[in-house]
Amino acid sequence: MTTAQARHWRSAADALSVLRREAVLTRPQLGRHLGLDSGPTSDLVKRLTRAELVVERRAPATGPGRPTTTVHAHPAGPLTMVVDVRHGDWRIGTCDLAGEVTIAATGRHDGTDPETLLDRLSARIAPLTASLKPRIVGVGVAMPGPVAEHLLAQMTMLGWHDLPIARIAPDPDLPVVMGNDATMAAVAEARLHSPHPYTLLHVVVEVGVGGAFIVDGRPTPSARGLHGEFGHLPFGDPAAACPCGARGCWTVAFDAPAIARRTHVPAEPDPRAWLHRLYTDPAPTPEIRATRLALAVDLGRGLAGLINALDPDLITLGGLAAHLRDAATDEFDRAVHDGLMIVHRDPPPRIVTALSGADAALIGVGLSAFDRVLDAEMLARWASRTPVSR
Numbered sequence: 001m002t003t004a005q006a007r008h009w010r011s012a013a014d015a016l017s018v019l020r021r022e023a024v025l026t027r028p029q030l031g032r033h034l035g036l037d038s039g040p041t042s043d044l045v046k047r048l049t050r051a052e053l054v055v056e057r058r059a060p061a062t063g064p065g066r067p068t069t070t071v072h073a074h075p076a077g078p079l080t081m082v083v084d085v086r087h088g089d090w091r092i093g094t095c096d097l098a099g100e101v102t103i104a105a106t107g108r109h110d111g112t113d114p115e116t117l118l119d120r121l122s123a124r125i126a127p128l129t130a131s132l133k134p135r136i137v138g139v140g141v142a143m144p145g146p147v148a149e150h151l152l153a154q155m156t157m158l159g160w161h162d163l164p165i166a167r168i169a170p171d172p173d174l175p176v177v178m179g180n181d182a183t184m185a186a187v188a189e190a191r192l193h194s195p196h197p198y199t200l201l202h203v204v205v206e207v208g209v210g211g212a213f214i215v216d217g218r219p220t221p222s223a224r225g226l227h228g229e230f231g232h233l234p235f236g237d238p239a240a241a242c243p244c245g246a247r248g249c250w251t252v253a254f255d256a257p258a259i260a261r262r263t264h265v266p267a268e269p270d271p272r273a274w275l276h277r278l279y280t281d282p283a284p285t286p287e288i289r290a291t292r293l294a295l296a297v298d299l300g301r302g303l304a305g306l307i308n309a310l311d312p313d314l315i316t317l318g319g320l321a322a323h324l325r326d327a328a329t330d331e332f333d334r335a336v337h338d339g340l341m342i343v344h345r346d347p348p349p350r351i352v353t354a355l356s357g358a359d360a361a362l363i364g365v366g367l368s369a370f371d372r373v374l375d376a377e378m379l380a381r382w383a384s385r386t387p388v389s390r
């Protein structure tokens with residue numbers, strides 16, 4: 001690659017990194033992000049369009065002035081293969097350069113045989129990748145537990161240890177990015193709020209508590225990637241043993257067996273769906289109402305502790321967390337307020353419902369895989385093997 005070509009593809013990579021970080025991107029906004037005037041921005045977008053990386057669409061008129069366009073991923077552009085393994089089920093799909101996910105396959109698992117699950121995922125991913133070659137440029141895998149160095153280090157709720165996730169990659173040459181699903185959901189969440197929060201605390205409640213702290217659109221780094229395990233802060237009953245090996249973890253009160261004991265309602269095979277029904281039941285029994293109230297207070301107190309520790313610009317509630325808040329709003333607000341240091345009370349921090357929905361982890365891991373692979377060299381390879389638009 002000549003110096004001029006390298007510069008050309010570096011500016012293309014910079015533009016595509018802006019596309020990944022913005023939920024909606026107009027051509028003038030792209031120019032402002034890159035520090036370019038309208039002429040050079042227009043030339044750059046034309047080059048990206050010719051290379052089948054982006055397409056432009058007419059933006060809705062917002063007032064007087066010249067109409068502008070929004071920039072989107074090209075429908076024949078590069079994709080990352082994305083996998084989300086959750087408690088009870090899994091999903092496989094593709095993610096484009098703008099974070100748009102298309103689900104291709106789904107299935108269920110009972111958590112008892114993780115090696116067979118990896119085999120089943122490999123068997124679905126291989127033909128899908130083959131049918132889309134050469135558009136697949138990387139693989140992203142989201143798992144419901146801490147992931148370190150290409151191993152599932154410890155997935156406590158299912159009793160999985162050191163599972164070699166990397167082997168589901170369809171091709172050893174395809175880079176694989178793996179992450180905890182709550183962290184990946186936080187990456188997706190950070191791009192949806194306007195203006196972007198510089199620091200974002202995302203807390204997720206599903207069959208436990210997780211989350212991530214995002215700075216400038218990316219998870220904070222840590223020694224082995226095992227950060228964000230907020231559920232294992234000692235905010236819970238000091239005597240309660242957690243499957244992670246510690247005692248007193250915040251998450252223990254939120255797991256299905258604990259809630260079944262408190263509510264006297266037997267847990268069902270799909271614990272997530274069961275908890276969703278319990279938290280949103282319009283006619284709860286006194287036990288269910290009391291349990292929801294206690295969990296909303298636990299959630300509010302824990303959030304206050306995290307806010308004191310991290311001082312985020314914005315706090316987002318993912319998964320079932322917003323349902324718990326809504327089940328006992330006054331008690332939740334009071335627990336947050338009482339747990340906050342005075343310096344954080346005026347104005348109080350903004351705590352909002354997450355925007356990213358059920359595909360959040362897939363979007364986050366797909367965008368993170370692009371972060372890993374998308375550079376000048378990859379784009380030069382892409383252009384050399386893709387037919388350029390006429």
Ligand SMILES: [Zn+2]
Binds near residue numbers: 231243249
């Ligand atoms: Zn724990």
